[in-house]
Amino acid sequence: SSGINAEWPLRPGFAGCAWLFSFGNSVDMFDELRRMDKRQVIYQFLNFAMIVSSALMLWKGLFVVTHCESPIVVVLSGSMQPAYYRGDLLFLTNQPEPVRVGDVVVFRIRGRNIPIVHRVLKVHEKDDGYVKFLTKGDNNNIDDRGLYVDGQLWLERGDIIGRVKGYLPYVGMMTILMNDKPNLKYALLGLLALFVLIKREQ
């Protein structure tokens, strides 16, 4: 992308930190920190750890509730337009209910990292419970057999990560942006961490 190089998130980041320090000096912000005793310092770090833990436990707890290893995903391509656009956030569940034709599923192809979100086109079921699926993106002309592994004609239940149960438009653009520019992600996380460590609560 023209005009934007990898350094741009860092310069405003440094400028922001410089402003923060000068503001801090004017109200002796750091004096308050320097006056903290041992237990108060430990508590600041524990506070930070607890905030991180809360986020992590919410996320992992979501795994358990939805039975899904990746309950929130971001749409990366336009192959499901007009239902889902690039940058939409999808909420998945993976309950043991049967997957039916018309369900929008997120699946992973063996050997590839990035999951795909497409709609189920065909379902074949055997009496013993073995099921196989064929999928196709709404905005694609052909079904997904071209995407599957060489020789693979169907998907199995184990390939499916989950079914889409809800969505939020546009919110995922933030994730896409942060993954494209990891410096931005680190700068943001660093600033957040700094803020939590410095701010004293009651």
Added chain:
Amino acid sequence: VVTMVKKIVEKWMVDESKPVVVEKYDKVAVKNGIDDLLRKTFTTKYNIDETFRTRDTRLAICSIACVFSAYACLYDFLYPFPDSKIVLGICSLSYFSITGLLYVWEWFVEKGTFFEGELNGGKIKVSSFIPRYSGEYTITGECPESSESVSYTKCISTWLDETGKILPDKIEKEADNLYSKLFKAKAQ
């Protein structure tokens, strides 16, 4: 390495005689500043030994919660999702229960206590409270054993000047006031 760390810590620690200035509109900073100075006065002027039971309990509860969370993350890292479902479920529930317990404890037991100490075998507990949108600072001192207790409310402008500097002599006067009220009965 230890001496180096000690030197860094010394440089970092602020000079004791430097006046304490806080952002006067930040209720939390004001409360912390006043509490800290009162605490310092109790320990230095009256030689009350500070006991850390309340603070250590809080640190312990937080640490236990973090241990649960760390264990869950480690287990999930070693044995990825479907296998770790039970551990994740238990740890997640435990973590949030412990956090809930922390809130309950803070609300019912700790109640704004910022200083706990012992003097001549008698325990003393001081707590303070500032409501959300007000500058009224309520201080409560109590001796749990003898059920002596004194509590009053003053505006924070009693101890702060316009720049946000906390006036040490006013704080000392306040500490004297509390001390005499609490230990008056004991002296008799």
